[in-house]
Amino acid sequence: MRLRALPVLAVAGLLTLTACGGSSSSSDAASSTSAAASSSAGGGDLTGTLTVFAAASLTDVFTDLGDQLMADNPELTITFNFAGSSALATQITQGAPADVFASANQKQMTVVTDAGLDADDPTVFTENVLEIAVPPGNPGGITGLADFGDADKTLAICAPDVPCGAAAETVFAAAGITAQPDTLEEDVRAALTKVELGEVDAALVYASDVQAAGDGVEGIEFPEAEDAVNEYPICTLTGASNPEAAQAFLDLVESDEGQQALTDAGFRSPSN
Amino acid sequence: MPAPLLVPALVGVAFLVLPLLGLLIRAPWSDLWPQLTQPQVGQALRLSLVSATLATLVSLVLGVPIAWVLARSTLPGRSVLRALVTVPLVLPPVVGGVALFLVLGRQGILGRYLYEEFDYTIPFTTTAVVIAETFVAMPFLVISVEGALRAADARFEDAAATLGANRWTTFRRVTLPLVAPGVAAGAVLCWARALGEFGATITFAGNFPGTTQTMPLAVYLALQSNPEGAIVLSLVLLFVSLATLLLLRDRWLGRSGAPLA
Incomplete structure (x- = not known):
């Protein structure tokens, strides 16, 4: 109930x-x-x-x-x-x-x-779902989850050992994308910090994290997030x-x- | 041996050694081998040893001259300089990592030019690991060497000067051999600190197997999902660092009872 x-x-x-x-x-x-x-x-x-x-x-x-x-x-x-x-x-x-x-x-x-x-x-x-966080203005030109397969972009996802990383693996598997991250972050906050500093083009974090970051980041929703609802x-x-x-x-x-x-x-x- | 020294010494040793014993007792000895032979373990260990050694070399090249300036020169504002140089000791390493981003990141004060002019970015590379470790570990070397320089008898340098040696020759031929044990001790301390570095590395260099995932990062992440694996990894790091320190002690510091390590 x-x-x-x-x-x-x-x-x-x-x-x-x-x-x-x-x-x-x-x-x-x-x-x-x-x-x-x-x-x-x-x-x-x-x-x-x-x-x-x-x-x-x-x-x-x-x-x-x-x-x-x-x-x-x-x-x-x-x-x-x-x-x-x-x-x-x-x-x-x-x-x-x-x-x-x-x-x-x-x-x-x-x-x-x-x-x-x-x-x-x-x-x-x-419930919480994953969302793509990008620096303000989206300098990396990220449009969706498929961009995480682009080795030329600087990307952060969570390590598979922590919940946000496990969720990321699930959505990548469901979408058939081989992720090309530059760093596997120890938690979702660390991933978000790198977006806020503009050091990565995008990170996969939770929708609530994007909201909490305010103007520091922009969020991009993607349909595959439904495969890993937390x-x-x-x-x-x-x-x-x-x-x-x-x-x-x-x-x-x-x-x-x-x-x-x-x-x-x-x-x-x-x-x- | 006087009890006022012996008793606190024993308590102190117990305090330092018991947590290590805890690791040994709780280690999953039965599946030690499968844990150790995971490819990521060797990879992380190799990266740790290489990057800590490089960080120590960079620290020697930059840190010994800093120590000389602090101990020997008559530069005004040396006490301010000393405080600035030791800031990384008191700074939480994660903050140090963010500070490195602000200077060397692709949006950083200097890193921006590297990115715009040469399309080169430092974060998330092995170079970033070495930079982060050097930032955190070099002050240990500077303080050790400065202490050794202050303790060394400056009259030898004066004598060298009266015999016609210029300051650079004096430094190379007299001062440096005189403080060699202090330099070695500082280098060992610096190497050990670099080997265990976590916060600045994971912030500035990120975490990726093979390029930036050092042992402390591997241990921390293993702790999230596989605590027993984390204990095994900690033991590997512990044994490798202890073995290295013991070997170096015999080789560099001899049996003369030189300080540290």
Whole structure:
């Protein structure tokens, strides 16, 4: 069950989520609070500290959503741990205190669910697709994915060991292109930096990264990106010290408002 | 041996050696061979050794004269110069890599002319690896050699001068042999730092097997997908560098108890 923009479905989604959670005893309170939070009515009664572990790409959106939830619940403090999903999954399985985990891919969420640490079944709350990032003005004259097969162009893609590189391999394979990169970057930020400095003609990064870079880069969408859609799952954790607030945060992320914030940041709502 | 020295020395050794023991204990010895014989490992190791050695040679050619200027000349503003030269020591290497882009990249202050006039770009080449490693490692050599020059007895140079040697001859025939152990120690330190260099290299030179992927880069990327493979790669780098340092110590520094390495 995933959320759409329709409010009716959103409410149904909330009920489904809270019903399958380990925090179901407090689900009523949580849903009503989150309803208040997502309508920005204020005066929420959540207290204590909420710790959210989230993929680094969610930094801006989640920080804003967290500020909003804290504004609505003055007694609530939210602390974030933004890092690579694999590092976060390792920390959680090693016993790091976290209430919510939002992963940038299913693989790292599986690490957590295999350890039995998910309080409710993870749901996909957003998606990210690859996009071509070029320096402003597109000096290399890049038009589409096929340009990544041109050895004369200076090109950056992520190393196959990291998620954006694995996604790149998938789209190249699907498109039948033999990529001719000059560098295999250690993460998507490093690839983007080289575009921002104008040192490469193009890099393959995520749509959200292009959005986050603002005027520093231009984005080119390409149809083959649909072959490697990155799904972001989220769940509350069994070790949660603040399950009510955890559920409220999760609900806010999946609300129309949360989805709008994600869309504005270059993500897109789950397609099914 | 006095306890106030012995006890902290033992604690210090344990602190430095235990992480290495951790690598040895956790190493997947059973599939060591398949990991080692991957073609990328030999490639990365060769590139690391070649580029670190080239970086050390460049550092010797440029760094020893810098050390001489700092230790012997009466140039005004030497303390400012010393601070500037040691900036790469305190700069996070990734920032150093970005700084190199801003000067030598194809949009850089100097690199732009190379690109426009000769259609040549430095980033993403082995040359860029050597440049990045030299940038980060040379200050170690400069500081070592300057220290050796300051400790050397300047009266030998004065004596050479009174016997009619000019300053260049004095430097070649008197000063350099006098500080040779310091130069060797500085070169070893510089080489070791260049061999382990990661941040400036991956930023300025990028990462591509065969041209710019050195061992530290291979280790870091292996860590993302194959932690056991990363441990094996770290051990290879560790053993090769330890073996080189031990061999060089016997050859260059002799048994005279010269400093370092």
